[in-house]
Amino acid sequence: MSILEGLILGLIQGITEFLPVSSSGHLVVAQTMFGITENNLAFDILLHAATFFAIVAAYSQTVIGMIREFFLMLKDVFTRKGAGLKENKYRRYIFYIIIGCIPAGIAGVLLDDLVDSLFQKLPVVGMMLLLTGFVLCLAEKLSQHTTGELGDLGVIKSFVVGLFQMCAIMPGLSRSGTTMTGGVVMGLKKEDALEFSFLLALPTIAGSVILKIGDIAEAVGTISILPCLVGFIAALVSGYMSIVFFKKIVQKGGLMGFSVYCWALGLIVLLGMGRI
Numbered sequence: 001m002s003i004l005e006g007l008i009l010g011l012i013q014g015i016t017e018f019l020p021v022s023s024s025g026h027l028v029v030a031q032t033m034f035g036i037t038e039n040n041l042a043f044d045i046l047l048h049a050a051t052f053f054a055i056v057a058a059y060s061q062t063v064i065g066m067i068r069e070f071f072l073m074l075k076d077v078f079t080r081k082g083a084g085l086k087e088n089k090y091r092r093y094i095f096y097i098i099i100g101c102i103p104a105g106i107a108g109v110l111l112d113d114l115v116d117s118l119f120q121k122l123p124v125v126g127m128m129l130l131l132t133g134f135v136l137c138l139a140e141k142l143s144q145h146t147t148g149e150l151g152d153l154g155v156i157k158s159f160v161v162g163l164f165q166m167c168a169i170m171p172g173l174s175r176s177g178t179t180m181t182g183g184v185v186m187g188l189k190k191e192d193a194l195e196f197s198f199l200l201a202l203p204t205i206a207g208s209v210i211l212k213i214g215d216i217a218e219a220v221g222t223i224s225i226l227p228c229l230v231g232f233i234a235a236l237v238s239g240y241m242s243i244v245f246f247k248k249i250v251q252k253g254g255l256m257g258f259s260v261y262c263w264a265l266g267l268i269v270l271l272g273m274g275r276i
């Protein structure tokens with residue numbers, strides 16, 4: 001892998017991870033075009049780690065608040081004061097995130113090999129991109145009537161949103177778009193559904209990176225360090241900018257443009273990319 005390829009793949013990961021157009025689908029297509037077949041899994045993991053830090057940077061106030069309240073909550077529990085979920089929204093966020101990550105965590109462990117194999121199947125990517133377009137249409141339509149806030153989501157609804165996120169392990173199905181749609185289906189307004197989608201991504205990404213540490217270790221010495229470093233930085237910077245941009249788009253209401261894009265790319269993949 002060259003430095004230029006690392007830069008391009010990093011930009012693709014950072015931009016598409018947070019825009020509802022499927023980063024996994026774009027990476028599969030780009031790696032196919034570049035003819036990259038070796039050690040790409042380890043590189044993908046590094047790019048996902050970069051997007052983890054992009055979320056932390058973009059939602060630093062919320063993340064810091066949750067970290068602080070997590071330790072204070074542990075202190076209150078051990079001193080028998082209770083978890084204080086009703087009194088503190090950050091503590092509720094923590095609880096909802098834990099519940100919401102259960103489905104994806106189970107699927108990640110049980111279906112890991114199957115999902116890895118699907119990442120090399122362009123027809124699957126194309127079909128999931130088409131499905132992403134319809135998922136975003138659903139979110140746009142339902143969001144016109146939703147007003148719920150994240151702090152009032154509840155356990156059952158958090159788990160259902162987690163089921164949506166679980167489905168997004170399929171390459172080509174946008175994680176941010178699908179999880180946000182799950183939040184809207186559960187009654188959250190788009191802005192809060194989007195925030196929960198990004199917060200849910202933190203333990204999900206962290207878990208996937210931890211599970212793949214072995215792949216990174218095996219790849220050490222067989223992949224070029226500089227292209228990986230360039231890709232990591234590109235994914236981090238572009239990921240942060242994508243989050244800021246998408247938040248503004250959601251506030252103004254403009255998901256249909258992303259739907260059209262996913263449909264167009266899905267058709268291109270199904271009709272033409274399979275011959276590459």
